[in-house]
Amino acid sequence: MPARAKAAIRSLRPGKSTLKWLVVLSFFDAFATDMGIRLRAIHEANPFAAYLYETDPTVFYAYKIILPLLLYFLIQNVSETSFLKKWILIVTLIYGLLALYHLVWMILVFVL
Structure with missing residues (x-):
């Protein structure tokens, strides 16, 4: 395997930076969800989180x-x-997609 490919695979391994992104994305998810609920633009889809x-x-x-x-x-x-x-890498990627979802509804609510 070429050295470049090995380096690319190594960069996908979750480390502290992946976890930092997970923390940031999780906070953004909480903030965006809170804002969306207060504006009545969205609702919390997770029943446990909705209860909390x-x-x-x-x-x-x-x-x-x-x-x-x-x-x-x-x-x-x-x-x-x-x-x-x-799994942390997968969860972080999912939170990244969720952040994009939140950005889309924010644009729809605030801009359009």
Whole structure:
């Protein structure tokens, strides 16, 4: 395998930067969801998160932020080839797509 291909594959391995993105994207998801619910533009699709939001938006934010932060601190004790690290990469990519979804509805609500 060429060195360039190996470097590309290595760059896809989740590390601290992937987890930092997960934390940032999770916060953005919480903020955008909160804004969308307050503007009555969207509703929370996850029943558990909706329950937390209805209980108290602060609890909702804590749930959205604490889980990725917990992963951030726990992942440091996991081997480089761990299945968990691969799932973190997948979850981060999904959160990235969710962020794009939020940006689309924000544009539709605020611009159009």
